[in-house]
Amino acid sequence: MELWFEVVPWLAAMLILIVMSGFFSGGEACMFSLRPADRARLAAGNRTQQLAARLLNESDRLLSAVLFWNLMINMTYFAVASIISFRLDRLSAAGSIWPYAFAAASLLMLILFSEMLPKTLAVLSARTAAGYFAPPLAVALRLARPILPVLQAMNLFSRRLIWPRFQPEPYLEISDLGRAIDVSTSDADLAEQEQMVLNRIVAMSNIRVDEWMRPRTQFLAFRPPVDWMDLEGRMTPSGYLLVTDPQGGDVCGAVDLMELYELPVGNVDREASPIVYLPWCATLADAFQQLYQLDRDVVAVVNEFGDTIGILTYEDIMDAVFTNKPSRSERLMNRQPIESLGEGIWQVTGVTGLRQLAADLNLQLPPTRSTTVAGVLQETLERLPVEGDTADWGPLALRVIQFDGHTRMLVELKVNPAESDQESTP
Structure with a gap:
């Protein structure tokens, strides 16, 4: 009983200190996990x-204050x-393990x-909790402000003492990636997958967004107000x-x-973030740069008239870089873009890109503004294709074997031997 009366007040103090330390740890994680949006x-x-936003404007001092108070509490x-x-x-018997067990449990x-x-x-x-963390953190920052110059001076001194010549690295340019790929051909330490990713990063500068976008018929859009019942x-x-x-x-x-951890109250469209608009002729590299700089997640692709033709x-961009064999057909239709049916006969999806088609079949295709097989059919027929339509385009003979009028199109493709020989003649 004597032991209990001696220990209880200290245990209560430890409980209070755990709560205070947890507050500063949670506040640090909450405030510094917030994105610019x-x-x-x-x-x-x-x-x-608004107070939380102002605290983040002086993030260095806020972090120093949080770490200082957390250190003092611990x-x-x-x-x-x-x-x-x-x-x-x-107070316990000699040789008792309770002191050691208590230290480990603490x-x-x-x-x-x-x-x-x-x-x-x-x-x-994080965004919801930031408003609750902000007032106590503002008080903690104000109390720690007199000693912050000392902490910052000690930090600067330690950096100059340990890393006196430390300099930030320059930004990585596309030309640097190209040189890295050239060097990697003789570098046995560079893994094959890393070289593949580097090649695809460079290739982003040559792929137009309309070659990789989700067409208007392949995504769902809702007019406000939007409710969860819609x-x-x-999942979209x-x-x-x-x-x-x-x-x-x-x-x-x-x-x-995918990032909604709690259902917002009211209309869902109030949670919508702005998007980026790019013309159809922009590249994947342009799209990635805009998304990264503006901290956005979606690009709307517009045509020359300003109409949205896809997103x-x-x-989608990460899929183009890191997937083993990136394909818009697999991403949108869950099937291979090109399947062989026999000698000189293939079945392709309408969204198959002409760049991929020419590379896989080793063909020289005629110049066209279209980027997909479906686009070529529409351009050649001068109307929307229907099942049974046929068309000749360069060395290829195309026949629509399935089309639901909206998204899924399958095309039988044959190579005209005479045209193919003529195309391959220098």
Whole structure:
């Protein structure tokens, strides 16, 4: 009983310190996991959300203050834990394992409830939690402000002492990637997959967005206001809930359904983030650069009249770089773009790119503005194709064998031997 009365006040102090340490750990994870788009929304939110945005404007000082107070709290926690261990050792029987068990349990409790758990929960709903973390963190920053110059001076001194010649690396240019690929041909340490990725990164500068986009018939867009019931419990093909203008015309916003950890209250379209607009002739490299610089997830591809003809998501671009054999047919239709049916006969999808077709069949194709097999058929027939339509285009004879009028088109393709020989003649 005497042991219990001596230990309980210290245990209560440890519990309070665990809560305080967990607060600062969760606040750090929450505030510094916010994306620029989240920070922009906080700046336009209520008073506490605006305070969170202002704190992030001086992120270096905020981080220094959070780490300082967390360090002070953890040192106090271990000091209290040591006091309890000594008292357990004094009051318990000789050779007892309780002091050592308590010390180990104290460490595990701090790791679990002051680091892992609060950081995990804070990141799951960072934008919502930022408004709750902001006022206490603002007070902590104000209290630590007098000693921040000392901490920053110590940090600068340690960096100059340990890394006196440390310099930031310059930005990587496409020419650097090209040289890396050239060097890698004789470098046995560079893995084959890494070389493939480097080649595809460089190739992004030559692939137009209309060759890789999701056509208008391959994605779902909703006119505001949008309710969860409009999705009918299904995930959209692109993984994004696309919101149009009030007239139901062009796409003007997108909600990343994969990153929604909580259902927003009210209309879903209020959660939509702005998108990027690019012309059909822009490249994948242009699209990636715009998405990265503006912290966006979706590109709307427009034609020369300003109409939206398709979309391109960040995941679509990553698919072009990291997938073993990237194909728009596999991504949109879940099937191979080109399948052999016999000698000189293939079955291809309508969205198969002409660049891929020419490379796989080793053919010289006529010049055209179209980028897909379906586009060539429409250009040659001067109308929308229907099942049974045939067309001759360069060395190829095409026949539509399946078309649902919207998205899925299968075409039988044969190579005209005479035309093929003529095309291959220098």
